[in-house]
Amino acid sequence: MSSSNRICGVHPVFEALSSGKQPIERIHISRDASSGKIRGILDLARQLGVPVRREDRAVVDRLAPGDIHQGVVAIVGELRYRSFDELFKSEKPLIVVLDGVEDPRNLGAVIRTAEACGACGIVVPERHSAPLSPTVVKASAGASAYLPVARVVNIVNAMNSMKERGLWLVGVDPAAEKSWTAFDYRGPVALVLGGEHRGLRRLVRENCDVLVKLPMVGKIESLNISVAAAVVLYEVMRQRIGL
């Protein structure tokens, strides 16, 4: 059992269990934990044949030191990267390319919002990207079980492959002239965002079909990457549902 294969907290464990996409080895639940949600986990685990161990809270604490586990810790197999081709099953693809997001909470937060907005997947590079860890799973609030994440060697090659499949590549860049609303996202589209510290790299920026910016009227100079992704994803949503 690797120490990194844990999901903590009532809601994340329930989501991981009900999605059925991750091999859950067993669940540890503190004896003093009881609620409707805990009963839901117990019922589901019984149906699925996943072993549950009731333990003293101190034992559960030791399984997840420093985490807010709410008395529930699931031991899971590793979340797997999916193949790039798997992302293109939708008729109207919406893909998020994250070039260098290194904070697992940011990666998880983008996965959560992208899943909520009907995206079909995330593309990350092999290097300078947060690995698919339990922190990602937790920050995604379970969405990582539904939304495939594909890892590619070369982001620019992946972008060109998406262009060949008919996607428009929209880079989010503070230096862009267009606002984020000034593009028609109703067709197949990939949103391209850079990492926390450096933004879009030159070659990535040059390979986008269009660049859009999120205006800022205060004193700070940048947005959190998961916030920037969310604002553009909800603009896609707004246009696609016709608001």
Added chain:
Amino acid sequence: MSSSNRICGVHPVFEALSSGKQPIERIHISRDASSGKIRGILDLARQLGVPVRREDRAVVDRLAPGDIHQGVVAIVGELRYRSFDELFKSEKPLIVVLDGVEDPRNLGAVIRTAEACGACGIVVPERHSAPLSPTVVKASAGASAYLPVARVVNIVNAMNSMKERGLWLVGVDPAAEKSWTAFDYRGPVALVLGGEHRGLRRLVRENCDVLVKLPMVGKIESLNISVAAAVVLYEVMRQRIGL
């Protein structure tokens, strides 16, 4: 010196220093840290008379155990809550009410986006709210130095006081019928969001003038609170700048 009075990282320290709103006692910089940004911090600290100590990286590590400090740690006085009245200096107020956001990273992320969108302040309740800690400051990327946060005893009373001042109270609630774009945010407005786990409390929801939702088309059932705030804040921005 309290162990909680630290700001870590090149950008957060630079922002805190240049905003001048927090009493910075001194800055510790690792001897092996050098970059344009570090030089910027050194220059600014000299101008402002803030003492800088160059130290071995191990010393800086001990000042900020577990944090990504990039070789720079500032020891600051406490960030202070501001008075509720201070939030109403703008002609067209935009205020964010966070009723029960307990994760300091979420609070910091909302402060960051709200500042970028021209909000004039945040209102939080005394209870069940993350305190203004260095984690908040860091997650806000320095915006906490510019955007006042007011702490009130009773959120509903504060909401009524905002109504008397002419603000419209817009609650963000997944059970709402209206979409987030179906409201005219160009007048004075307060956005009201609940905490991570419980959403809007009944009495808070009932005291809103209007409720709006962020549609979700995937399998997960909720958005991160800082993401929800950001999407509505950028809708306010979109309407106010006339896109």
